Amino acid sequence: MALTKVSRGLLTTSIVDNGNATAITIDASENVGIGQAPSAFSNWKILEIKGGTAGAMLNFENSSSTRVSSLAYDDGSDSLRIQNFLANPITFETSNTERMRINSSGALILNHTGVPDGNQDAVYLDASGGDRISSRSNTNSRYHFVFKNPNGEVGRIETSGTSTGYITSSDYRLKENVVAITGATERLKQLNPSRFNFIADADTTVDGFLAHEVQDVVPEAITGTKDAVDADGNPEYQGIDQSKLVPLLVATIQELEARLTALENN
Numbered sequence: 001m002a003l004t005k006v007s008r009g010l011l012t013t014s015i016v017d018n019g020n021a022t023a024i025t026i027d028a029s030e031n032v033g034i035g036q037a038p039s040a041f042s043n044w045k046i047l048e049i050k051g052g053t054a055g056a057m058l059n060f061e062n063s064s065s066t067r068v069s070s071l072a073y074d075d076g077s078d079s080l081r082i083q084n085f086l087a088n089p090i091t092f093e094t095s096n097t098e099r100m101r102i103n104s105s106g107a108l109i110l111n112h113t114g115v116p117d118g119n120q121d122a123v124y125l126d127a128s129g130g131d132r133i134s135s136r137s138n139t140n141s142r143y144h145f146v147f148k149n150p151n152g153e154v155g156r157i158e159t160s161g162t163s164t165g166y167i168t169s170s171d172y173r174l175k176e177n178v179v180a181i182t183g184a185t186e187r188l189k190q191l192n193p194s195r196f197n198f199i200a201d202a203d204t205t206v207d208g209f210l211a212h213e214v215q216d217v218v219p220e221a222i223t224g225t226k227d228a229v230d231a232d233g234n235p236e237y238q239g240i241d242q243s244k245l246v247p248l249l250v251a252t253i254q255e256l257e258a259r260l261t262a263l264e265n266n
Contacts, residue, residue: 051075089113105130184251190217191245211238220244 015024024034031038035050049056055075062068069090072081084090087104101109105128112122116135124133134157136142141160146153155168172178192213197205212226221244228236 181247181251184248185255187217188248188252209240209242211240214240214245218245218248 012028013026014022017023022037024032025037026032027038027040029040029045031040031046031048033039033046033048033050036048038046038048040046049058051073053075055073057070057072059067059070068086069084070081072083073079074081082090084104089101089103091098092100098113099111101113103109103114105126107127107130108123108125110123112120112124112135114124115131116122116124116133118135119137120135121137122133122135124131124135126132134144136144136159139161141158143156143158145157147155153169155166158165158167191209193207193209195205195207197203211222211224215222215226215238221241222238223241224236224238226238228238230236
């Protein structure tokens with residue numbers, strides 16, 4: 001297809017093919033449309049490409065005329081694809097510095113170029129079965145993940161020295177109606193610690209609880225509802241946060257210690 005530059009007045013320049021159909025349009029604001037007239041957006045410079053039945057693609061070739069990457073729009077799925085056809089990463093930069101990359105194995109790396117070893121402030125997420133790492137470059141107390149909702153910060157994971165802390169909010173200023181736990185021993189006796197294996201891991205026996213049994217005693221330790229299913233009839237399984245049992249355990253020990261002291265004093 002031969003292209004010919006044709007001026008269409010002072011405001012618009014068109015390039016037509018040998019069938020006299022407009023192929024490229026440049027308007028007075030220097031917006032460019034390929035296959036159609038460019039759209040006009042205030043204070044924007046526009047390069048607009050009309051796709052074919054499959055979509056539209058902007059290809060990049062190396063000096064050997066090998067296609068190495070592309071920016072593509074898929075008309076069938078209305079999706080945008082950033083593609084690298086070689087076994088090299090896709091990188092993202094600000095201030096002329098790399099901030100993020102997706103490597104050839106599909107790992108997402110923030111603020112680093114490979115697997116962090118603890119000397120970088122970086123995040124590495126391997127989607128192909130490998131490690132998922134949050135790295136901080138300082139041995140002082142540093143947050144790795146902070147969890148927030150409309151009430152503010154409600155928890156975090158932090159490291160300090162050689163330890164990791166899993167923190168949930170517990171400040172007294174967040175609480176009211178504080179009273180001592182009573183009857184802890186009787187409540188604890190209602191718990192039913194068990195040994196079992198998960199169906200998906202038949203060869204491993206563990207200690208634990210059945211969630212619905214704990215729910216009657218320490219409901220805040222359990223998520224979900226016994227025998228719940230979703231709209232398609234698939235199970236919605238209950239879960240347990242066993243750390244929520246610690247206050248009851250501590251209160252029970254205190255009650256038993258008080259009874260033991262009373263017996264010793266008699």
